[in-house]
Each structure stands twice: as C-alpha cells, then as structure tokens.
Amino acid sequence: MSIFQWNDNLLIGNALIDSEHKELVKAINDFFDACDRKINRDELQKTLSFLNSYTIKHFSDEEQLQVKYNYPNYEGHKKFHEFYKETVRQLMREFIMRGLNDELVAKAKHDVGEAIIAHIKSEDRRLATHIRSME
Numbered sequence: 494m495s496i497f498q499w500n501d502n503l504l505i506g507n508a509l510i511d512s513e514h515k516e517l518v519k520a521i522n523d524f525f526d527a528c529d530r531k532i533n534r535d536e537l538q539k540t541l542s543f544l545n546s547y548t549i550k551h552f553s554d555e556e557q558l559q560v561k562y563n564y565p566n567y568e569g570h571k572k573f574h575e576f577y578k579e580t581v582r583q584l585m586r587e588f589i590m591r592g593l594n595d596e597l598v599a600k601a602k603h604d605v606g607e608a609i610i611a612h613i614k615s616e617d618r619r620l621a622t623h624i625r626s627m628e
C-alpha cells in the first residue's frame with residue numbers, strides 16, 4: 494500500500510487542482526515505493542526528478558489561478574510554494590551527494606509527504622473556496 498494513500502477527503506472541489514494533486518501524491522508515493530524496493534540509483538533519481546518538475550508545474554498552475562481570481566493570500570501561499578520547492582531541490586541534492594539513507598527518507602516523509610497533505614487540506618481548500626465564490 495502506498496504510504497500517502499490518496500483519499501477523497503483530499504479533494505478540494507476544483508477539477509484542475511484536484512487532478513494535479515492526485516498526480517502529485519502519486520509522484521510522492523512513487524518515490525517512497527522506489528525507496529522501499531531499493532531499486533537502482535538512476536531509477537530512484539528519476540522518481541525524484543519527476544517529483545521536482547511536477548511540483549514546479551503544479552505550483553505554477555495554482556499560482557496562475559490565484560492571479561486570475563485575485564486571491565487575497567497569494568503572497569502567503571506563494572511563500573509556502575517557494576519553501577516547498579526548495580525542500581524538494583534540497584532532497585535531490587542530498588540524494589545525489591549521499592545516496593539513500595534513513596535520515597533522508599524520514600525527512601522526505603515529514604517535509605515533503607506530510608507537509609503537502611497538510612497544505613492541501615488547509616491552504617488549497619481555502620483557495621478552492623475563494624475560486625468558487627468568484628465564479
């Protein structure tokens with residue numbers, strides 16, 4: 494079973510964001526699955542690269558929606574996005590330098606997996622509510 498199992502209580506009610514969140518959670522799970530299976534370094538690196546690029550794409554799409562709908566908490570939300578993107582970049586750097594280790598996996602679970610789930614349930618839900626109120 495995937496470590497960050499998709500659950501419909503993560504749906505926030507915006508079709509684009511919801512479908513991207515599903516993909517993002519899948520990318521996170523693919524990384525942890527790869528860690529569990531201890532597949533070779535290149536394959537693991539690929540799951541991290543995808544997670545990194547998909548995170549950038551998803552946040553950019555969300556930010557465009559925020560601009561389009563004049564989201565009042567754009568700056569605060571973007572701050573989290575920047576922080577999170579740096580966390581994923583840092584994870585990649587550490588993996589490249591030191592390879593897989595327990596500390597890296599634990600850090601990724603907390604700072605990448607749990608952090609995005611919490612963000613979806615709070616900030617992103619607020620964003621979707623705002624978008625609906627503007628439509």
Ligand SMILES: [Fe+2]
Pocket residue numbers: 555570574612616617
């Ligand atoms: Fe967000």
